[in-house]
Amino acid sequence: MVRSGKPTIADVASLAGVSVSAVSKVVNGKSGISSSTRERVLAAAAKLRWTPSATAVALRAAKTRAVGMVLRRETNLLSTDPHFTLLIDGIERELAPRGYGLLLHIVGEEQLAEETAYRRLAEEGRVDGVLLTESRVGDTRFALLRDLGLPAVLVGTPWEDDPIPAVRAPHSDCGIHQAVEHLLRYGHRRIGYISGPEDRVHTHHRIRAVEEVLEEHGLGTAPSVTSGDFSPDGAVDAVREMLAHLRPTAILFANDSMAVAGLSTARRLGVEVPRDLSIIGHDDLPMSELVYPRLTTVRQDLVGLGRAAARVLLAALGEVDDGHVQVNPPELVIRESTGPAR
Amino acid sequence: MVRSGKPTIADVASLAGVSVSAVSKVVNGKSGISSSTRERVLAAAAKLRWTPSATAVALRAAKTRAVGMVLRRETNLLSTDPHFTLLIDGIERELAPRGYGLLLHIVGEEQLAEETAYRRLAEEGRVDGVLLTESRVGDTRFALLRDLGLPAVLVGTPWEDDPIPAVRAPHSDCGIHQAVEHLLRYGHRRIGYISGPEDRVHTHHRIRAVEEVLEEHGLGTAPSVTSGDFSPDGAVDAVREMLAHLRPTAILFANDSMAVAGLSTARRLGVEVPRDLSIIGHDDLPMSELVYPRLTTVRQDLVGLGRAAARVLLAALGEVDDGHVQVNPPELVIRESTGPAR
DNA sequence: GTGAAAGCGCTAACAA
């Protein structure tokens, strides 16, 4: 006779000839079970291919063993930039081995859609916590999540010391410091920085990091910053503008896509890289090795950051004791797009 | 007095002064409820910010309102290639409005890890169905999923007419046809094709598509195919090899990353694109507009495919009636990397 | 039009 539907704990119990609680204890590794019982239960469970229903366990425990992540697709950032894929890869490496799932939501650019997504996640109780990225100036998500009572961990630097748990790389400015020093060593003096969107917290940190090194070397003046919006199109305009006025001998970009766009723009204007202009990207995404010339860039350990964030969240959920994962500090990867100042 | 924890249907019921079943009927839009009751329930629910618990509903209905997707991270394909991000973007556009979640798993390259992921999804009952991509030669996933009784929809072409429900673009070969014809029109005769991995079903389809056009024009001979593995490194070697032997005047690539790598390799060898060599990519990912010269490429409606697949799955789950979503046919986007044969 | 109660699959408290 064929049983329809999935087997339940009761099926396993009756096949093993024991009570349901015995089965429960066995699969949960509780004590107070004779080894003969244990074996019969295990055999029955294997035979039936039974695994405890995640939903039933979730209802019972009031925990879903899933974490959420909501991503905003702004100016196609999501698809231009494998940034998120790497982060998610890292996150999964911590979640998967512990049987946690990742519930992903991609929402439009409207603020409301994002808020709704978080609200639903919380109110429907679909996840035990969430992971946030792209820390924003005046970020309202932290407050919302606290309000919703949903544990959250941010990848990045919180806005204005908001007490949200956050992970970031050690010596987080040091990659940029290295980048600027690398340029300085090559004799560059007019250095441009094409930043990310102004509503990102890291944008301001990075600008500050560039300035620090410059000041340290007595190049008191602020670097000429033309704010990009992380989109390659914006970068193209910013580069044209910058080349026409500041006439820099080197430009740093806030991400690799913009740097690649910068590379092409230079080429298009007859500016040769690195002979006439040095270019440095940020993140060290796979594309930086694909282009010509290969991009010098500030490597970020995105996979490590993802892992660390997941780990901290898991710790907050009482799943692991030690929320610590090693994250590599950012470092400059020198390739072909930088050279001596003319 | 502050209630701790999330409100339940009972809280709403008592606040509204009705029974729990009345609340249930209201939120589920069932008939047999007076409008006064309805209003009081709605008011109470709003006041308590109550939404039915997804887990409880799932247990009750034996449906989770979530679909799964497991991705293999092979040769860094995942992060090199925003392909998946676009697909997921499309998927979410169908799932989100219906309150469905997307449970994502990224697994290592081992076959076992992938199988385990599907098994868990099914046996733990975490999802109602799954979405598959990257159809493989001799794909074992379809059989596994049937075995597990988990509804599945494939984005792409099934291996050997496997009866798994699948979505693909209309006139799916027509983009490649256009590409080859475009090259022919420019006078190219020695055309190379750098394919994807041989274990992908589409690899063979696309090779066939290229050959068809060539034969049609009396260029009986098969195009010289050097099998890439979708990785840019592989592409670099393939291009070198091809340039040294076949000496093509044009090369088609199975994805944009490889094409971009091809662009750089050519440049590095002193081969100018498109003067000495025309290059065509595949997918039209954002990066194709970033590089110099801008990449001529076969655009695929990845977002549309994601939507369509999600839609078909939703229909299979009885969630929507009509599983139909319009997917744009692939088309050649002509940019700067192609030109007349020398 | 409304409410009481059974039960979805599981775990844990309690009894035996």
Next chain:
DNA sequence: TTGTTAGCGCTTTCAC
């Protein structure tokens, strides 16, 4: 060591 049972939050008969 083992089994019985209440109850997690919800939907759905079935009486009223």
